[in-house]
Amino acid sequence: MKLYTADGIPNPRIVDVAMYEKNLNLERIIVDFLEGENRASSFLTKNPAGQIPVLELDDGTIISEVTAIIEYFEEVCPDPFLVGATAKERAEARMWARRVDLAVMEPMSMAFKYGIGKNYFEKRITVYPEAAESMKNKAQDGLVWLDNVLAGKQFLCGDRMTYGDIMLYCYTDYFKKTGQKVESGLVHLTHVLDSIAERSSVQKTA
Ligand SMILES: N[C@@H](CCC(=O)N[C@@H](CS)C(=O)NCC(=O)O)C(=O)O
CATH class of the missing domain: 1.20.1050.10 (Glutathione S-transferase Yfyf (Class Pi); Chain A, domain 2)
Structure with a gap:
């Protein structure tokens, strides 16, 4: 799994915190959002919303939206729960x-x-x-x-x-x-x- 992300901004940080809470070790690819890399056509083919963070699964599936990414983390690594046990x-x-x-x-x-x-x-x-x-x-x-x-x-x-x-x-x-x-x-x-x-x-x- 790869995480397209950046440091110092809130939505990527939410996913980083969830990743550390769950002890997941993901490859982090830093996107130069200040230069608009996330709005370039090559990135829009991954996430048409043009935003980060974006999770790319090993089969190429793209998941964006922090809530969906964290829900995915929870499915593959429930412990510790960030969503819930029941x-x-x-x-x-x-x-x-x-x-x-x-x-x-x-x-x-x-x-x-x-x-x-x-x-x-x-x-x-x-x-x-x-x-x-x-x-x-x-x-x-x-x-x-x-x-x-x-x-x-x-x-x-x-x-x-x-x-x-x-x-x-x-x-x-x-x-x-x-x-x-x-x-x-x-x-x-x-x-x-x-x-x-x-x-x-x-x-x-x-
Ligand atoms: N609803 C999105 C929001 C993502 C978002 O707003 N990302 C910001 C960074 S905090 C972004 O990509 N900003 C650069 C831009 O919009 O060009 C999510 O849940 O992931």
Whole structure:
């Protein structure tokens, strides 16, 4: 298996953390996203969405989207679980990952692409600068909502760390550098993020 990826950006980092959690040793091929290698036709034949990370299986099958890649890791290497051991646990992990994706990741990413990242992204995708501030506010609303629902919990799924926690950490850690921070009053969320930050898998990717 090969992983087309890059260092220092959130979606590739999510998959790297999952890879280290599961002790998988994959060949990492660094894609020069700053130069637009991921938007070149040779890459688009692999991933028509033009983004990284991308997992290429030994038979040439391409898997993109961090959730699909992590679900694949889980199938081939269940231990330690990042999704779950039972149907109920897996459903719960997928529910939280989807909520994190919709409530935080998508709006944070759009706020960046349409806002301070506009000059870079407008050469690659259609940008909607008028939506940047609203997307930033929507992501902040998502963080406040998550803070409320995390009261009394160690992780999104109670005492089980799942991939939604990794997604939440990697996004908030990256986008705080772009002006989208987790307000200090969000103590339940901060508690979860601090415990994720201590994991060796996360520190290896810092
Ligand atoms: N929904 C995708 C998002 C992937 C994504 O946004 N990747 C970013 C890096 S964090 C990227 O490729 N950016 C460069 C670009 O869009 O040209 C996933 O789950 O993998």
